[in-house]
Amino acid sequence: MPTTDASGPTRRTVLRGGLAAGVAVATTATVTGALGSTAAGATTTSAAARIRPFRVEIPTSRLTELSHRVGSTRWPARELVADRSQGVQLATAQAVAKYWRTRYDWRRFEAKINALPQFTTEIDGLDIHFLHIRSPHRDALPLLVTHGWPGSIVEFLDAAGPLTDPTRFGGRASDAFHLVIPSIPGYGFSGRPTETGWGAARVATAWIELMNRLGYPRWVAQGGDVGAAVTDTLGRLAPAGLAGIHLNLLLAALAGVPFPAGTDEEKTATAALTAFQRTGSAYISEQSTRPETIGYALSDSPAALAAWMLDHDTDSYTKISKAFLGGAPAGNLTRDHVLDNISLYWLTNTGVSATRIYWESAQPQPGAGGTLPEIKVPVGFSAFPGEIFQAPRSWVAAAYPTLNYYNQPARGGHFAAWEEPELFAAELRAAFRTAR
Incomplete structure (x- = not known):
């Protein structure tokens, strides 16, 4: 099992702790939104609590600058090995840059996201950007989903249809969800805090207020990666109305909690965790100790930003690399969808x-x-199956005694909703069927 280094932050604190800040973006005219009670139970009536419509409109000058910066990249020397053991391979990085500069169309993505209902509302001093997609089906169950790093709300866009209107995708109207997809502070179009302290509990509390403000007395929540930390915290805070949670990453194992390794399945998961700690977790050390240092490269060079984001998860990296190097995309991880996410990071800085x-x-x-x-x-x-490790049921049940649904889907990886949106939606329908 992974161990912790006494000289640095433990994996438990890294994965169970806070979430970061964001970037402020101008919004359209303010309109009064649905008012609800705050997390503390008080009625929210101030102008700050209003829900405002939002539209993405990136100036053409910013897109021109991006193209110029990508085309002016000064490349490092090629790696000295035949695999990715030294990091993101030069051929992959150059293929990403070439497609980004010559074929990628941000306006396509901008039109896609602007076709969905977007809003901002101020919570705890920050503008929170979110999508709120209501189902056409009566009695749909409200669902809050939280993205991770290096993901964003982009992860869930193609799962929105199957989740909100299942009858169009082979499902039943009784499995429909009203969908709320917020951007974590520090991501996309949410605001950037001017103070520290935005940990998982603070974000979870903001999400509780958001769901109250939207007028949902009963709802469920889902998350993977960093979103799993927020969702786990929601489950522990247990606000009135939260009827259940769904996760696709077992944080306790990544945090170093010991689990048995007796069965073949447990041994395989243990080996995968050990390998991740040994060769795949460099970004955790840098971002948990010196985020500002790597931030200069991420803010100045689109190629550096792309490489840093791609060097995150072995399975996803392999899928993305194949897509850019001429192979067939794995599931929904197309070149355009990958660059939608990276471009969102770049254009919002x-x-x-x-x-x-x-x-x-x-x-x-x-x-x-x-x-x-x-x-x-x-x-x-x-x-x-393509997660950092495939958590055995025995581990999940030990971590969550209230486990009432467990499944090992046939496909999908770390970015499950992004990679396999219809399969992801089917998992949530099954997981929350008893919560309706």
Whole structure:
């Protein structure tokens, strides 16, 4: 199992701790939104609590600058090995840059996201950007989904249709969701805090307020990667109305909690965790200790930003590399979809603010030494085969005694909703069927 280095932050603090800051973006005219109660139970009536429509409109000058910077990249020497053991391979990085500069169309993505209902609302001093896609089906269950790093709301866009209107995708109307997709502070079009302290609990509390403000008295939540930390925290805070959570990453194992390695399945998961700690977690060390340092490269060079974001997960990297090097894309990880996400980071200049999630989580947390409440709400878990490790049911059940759904889908990896949107939607329908 992974161990912790006494000289640095533990994996437990990195993955169970806070989330980072964001970037402020101008919005359209303010309109009064649905008012709800705050997390503390008080009625929200101020102008700050209004829900405002939002539209993405990146100036053409910014796109021209991006193209120029990509074309002016000064490349490093080629790696000295035949595999990716020295990092993102030069051929992949150059293929990404070439496609980005010559064929990628941001306006296509801009039209796609602007076709969906987007909003911002101020919570805890920050503008929170979110998509709110209501189902056409009566009695749909409200669902809050939280992205991770180096992802964004882009992860969930193609899953929105199957989740909100399942009858169009072979599902049943009774499985429909009203979908809420917020951008974590520090990502995309959400605001950037001017103070530290935006940990998982603070983000989770903001999400509770968001769901209250939208007028949802009963709802469920889902998350993977950093989103799993927020969703896990929601389950432990157990706000009134939260009927269950679903996860696709077992944080406890990544945090170094010991689990048995007796069965073949457990041994395979243990080996994958050990390999990740040994060769795949360099970004955790840098972002949890020196995010500002890497931030200069992420803010100045599109090629550096792309390489840093691609060097995250072995399975996803392999799929993305094949797509850019002429192979067939794996599931939904097409070249355009990958660059939608990277371009969102670049055009909002959130490379460094997003990485601060790891620094925040590595700091001493308020009340350190205590323990979070146990999760009392039902928990669903999908162990996708291409995840960093495929968590065995025995591990998930030990971490979450209230586990009431577990499945190992046939396809999908770390970015499950992004890679396999219809399969991801089917997992959530099954996981939350008992919560309706």
